[in-house]
Amino acid sequence: MERLANRILLTTGWRRAFLAVLAGAVTVLAQAPFHLFFVCFLTFPLLVWLLDGAVARPSRSLVASAWPAFSTGWWFGFGYFAAGMWWIGNALFVEAEALAWLWPFAVTLIPAVLAMFYGLAAVFARMLWSDGIGRIFALAFGFGLAEWLRSYAFTGFPWNAIGYAAMPVPELMQSASVVGLYGMNALAVLAFALPACIARTRLRAGLSMGLIALQLGGHATFGYWRLHHAPEADTDAVVVRVVQPAIDQSEKWDRARRSEIFDMLTALSEKPNGSDTRPALVVWPETSVPYVLTEAPGAVAAIAEMLGEGQILLAGAVRAGERTEGGEPTWYNSILAVNDEGVIIDAADKKHLVPFGEYLPFREIAERFGLRKIADADRGYSPASLRRTMSLPGGVVVLPSVCYEAIFPYAVASEGEPPTLIVNVTNDAWYGDTPGPYQHLHQARIRAVENGLPMVRAANNGLSAVFDAHGRQLGALGYDVRGAFEAPVASPLEMTLYRTHGWQIVSGIFSLFAAIAALARIVGAGLRSRATRKMTRFV
Known part of the structure; x- marks a missing residue:
């Protein structure tokens, strides 16, 4: 193992870049839909060894001194994002005549920009680098900070954050209720990179294996304990019907098919469920309504006729707002709440x-x-x-989430009553049956665990699902399946630690890891200085 580590450390030129790209690309297998998280125990040690050799020549230039680490992290990130997000270019073929020429740029430039954050992660880590286990804490701190920056910089895009790799199933998702995604990013990298220390002394190998066992054991044990003590299913729970029309994106805005699409939505919503009761909520996906409802009284009347007494429709729709000074309407991507009398009782716009x-x-x-x-x-x-909650009859308070708002851990309401339910409407038909929709679903699922709130997710063409406050799936429809399903909306939890003290917990983890890495660097420098003085006296 030590011989392999030294060979990787001494790699230069295109071979170094190739190894970094390969490691990043393989790491994507840890994300949805594959969830092969164990590959990270191979790829992150390889990154550690590459960074061991990312030493700059003596220079007064700050950029030059940071470049070897930055380029190593950037190549790793480029491989990771190119392999994990190639599907994003599929959206350009929906309007191929106008946008297909952008495909090569989309599948290379987007990964190239996102890879800069992993380049920064490597630079942050090298600033606190040392020879021993301290450098693993440095890398965990670097990635934790970089992933946090990725959520905010340039409007933010924390897609496929590393922490998701450590949360493939509900039993391994529960730690998110304490540390959230941002904390999991740092903790996951710490665990994944620790095997790099096995290549050194037995003491370091034993310490690293002990830390891995402690982390993974605690992570899994807490998850099983939390699920074991989860409250029983609520027999009086609100029942929701989720509609998935599975409309091809190229046909979605075809004016000639508007009536057909609308009739399909209402038919799926009215489909008998085999019982005497009707679901309290019906949820349609993002921009599913092919009309501007405020300008289509016939469509509103049809919705009122479709809904039974007391039922509420939550529909993704385009909403016309106030007009500009030039007389043009302002358009919003919204969730509209319509009651059984055909009245739009509330609306929430995408922020x-x-x-x-x-x-x-x-x-x-x-x-x-x-x-x-x-x-x-x-x-x-x-x-x-601003983002606010929607208060519905029956005590249901919805935290609205439109499309990729569900990938942001901080996308919570700033106004309104405390939420009892997250409703995420989306349209992943742009990307086809690729890893993209599965990744989107998994990331949305973690928001339920972080906030201790059940989630209802309606997608135009997959993947629609209902999760309880622990991230357990209560109902779902697969990709390209046209239909509807019903599921109970489980009760929300009183509160999670992450929801109440998330920032303090995450900043505490970052500070602890940075302090351990800095202390290891100082101690290591002191030991090397003492050894040098002894060697000088001996000579």
Whole structure:
């Protein structure tokens, strides 16, 4: 093992870059839909050994001294994001005539930009690097901080954060209720990278194996204990019907098919469930309504006729807001609540829009340079001014989440009553039957565990599901399945530690790891200095 570590450490040039890219690409197998988390115990030690050799030549330039570590982390990140997000280019083929030419840029530039965060992770780690186990804490701190930055910088995009790899099943998701995704990012990297120390002395090997056993044992034990003590199913729980129309994205906005699509939605919503009771809530996916409801009284009347007494429809729809000074309406990607009388009783607008998907940054610049095909891709949505809960009859308080808002751990309501349920509406039909929709579902699932809230997720074409507050699946529909299912909405938990003290817990983990790494570096430097002085006296 030590011989292998030394060979990797001494690798240079394209071979070093290739090993880093390969390690990153293989690491993606730990994410959904594969969940082969054990590969990380191979790839992260390889990254540690590569960083052991990422030493700059003596230079006064800060950039030059950081470059070997940054480039190593960047190549690892590029392999990880290119292999894990190649499917994002599928969305461009839905409007192929206008956007297909962007495919090579989408599948390379997006991974290249995201890889910069892993380059920074390596730089943060090398600043606290040492020879022993302290460097593992340095790497965990670096990745934890970089993943946190990735959630905020440039509007944020924490897709496939490393921490998800350590949470493949409900028994291994429960730690998120204490440390959240941000804490799991650092803790996961610590566990995954510790085998790198096996290549050194027996003492370090024993210590690293002990720490791995302690982490994994505690992680699994806490999960089994928490699920074992979870409350029994609530027999009086609200029942929800989730509708998945499975409409091809190329047909979704076809005006000639609007009536057919709308009739399909209402038919799936009315489908008998074999009992005398009807679900209290019916949920339709993101932008599923093919009309602007405030301008389509016939559609509203049809919804009222579809709904039984006391039923509420939560529908993803485009909402027209106030008009601009030029007289143009403001458009919002929203969730509308419609009662059995056909009255829109509440609405929540999406706050965190998808750049280049729902709005176009720098549109004026694109038009100025004649890039009209790019400028025309601007769908013109406006963000909500704040995120708030939706209070429905029967004491149900919904925390709305539209599309990829579900991947942000901090996307909580700033106004309204405390939520009892997360409702996530989405449309993953853009990406086809690729890993993308499965990754999206898994990330949304962790939000339920973090917040101690059940989640209802309605997707246009997969994957729709209902989870309880512990992340256990209560019902689901697979990809490309047209249909509807019913499931009970489990009761929310009173509160989780992460929801009440998340920032303090995460900052405590980061501070502890940084302190351990810094102390190891100082002690290591002192020992080397003492050895050098002894050697000098001997000579």
